[in-house]
Amino acid sequence: MKVTKDTAEQFISRIVDSVAGSKLDEDLEEFTTISTMTAAELAVEIEHLFQGEYEDSPFEMDNTNLAILELMTYESRRKEIILEHKKSGLSLEDSKEAYEEGKRLLVRETLDIPDQSDSEEE
Numbered sequence: 792m793k794v795t796k797d798t799a800e801q802f803i804s805r806i807v808d809s810v811a812g813s814k815l816d817e818d819l820e821e822f823t824t825i826s827t828m829t830a831a832e833l834a835v836e837i838e839h840l841f842q843g844e845y846e847d848s849p850f851e852m853d854n855t856n857l858a859i860l861e862l863m864t865y866e867s868r869r870k871e872i873i874l875e876h877k878k879s880g881l882s883l884e885d886s887k888e889a890y891e892e893g894k895r896l897l898v899r900e901t902l903d904i905p906d907q908s909d910s911e912e913e
Contacts, residue, residue, distance in 0.1 A: 796841040803833045818874060820883065858901040865897055 806828070813822040828836070852860070865872070869890060876886035899906065 796837065799837045799840070800834070803830050803837070806833065816870065819870060819887070862894070862897055862901065865894060 813824050815821075816823045872893065873883075873886045873890050876889045877883060881889060898904075
């Protein structure tokens with residue numbers, strides 16, 4: 792779907808007025824932060840995005856950006872991943888720790904950082 796500048800500007804008030812603060816996630820037994828950009832920040836972003844000519848060309852991301860997107864996707868699935876671990880029989884706390892370990896592994900692989908146990912064997 793191609794978004795026009797007018798359409799993007801119409802969404803500013805919907806986004807800004809929709810949510811802010813934090814909410815209790817009963818499944819995880821903790822508060823999760825909800826934040827949005829201000830209307831002014833969104834207006835500046837939209838103006839920046841729609842400056843100049845539109846070029847319909849394929850955009851290829853480098854490995855760093857792809858790694859960032861992969862980590863963002865992983866983090867956006869936090870609740871889902873924790874609940875999957877919980878379904879497999881782990882306690883809630885162990886499920887949260889398993890999620891964090893998965894995140895550590897993903898970062899370690901992305902940054903090509905050797906596992907601590909690998910360096911101890913050498």
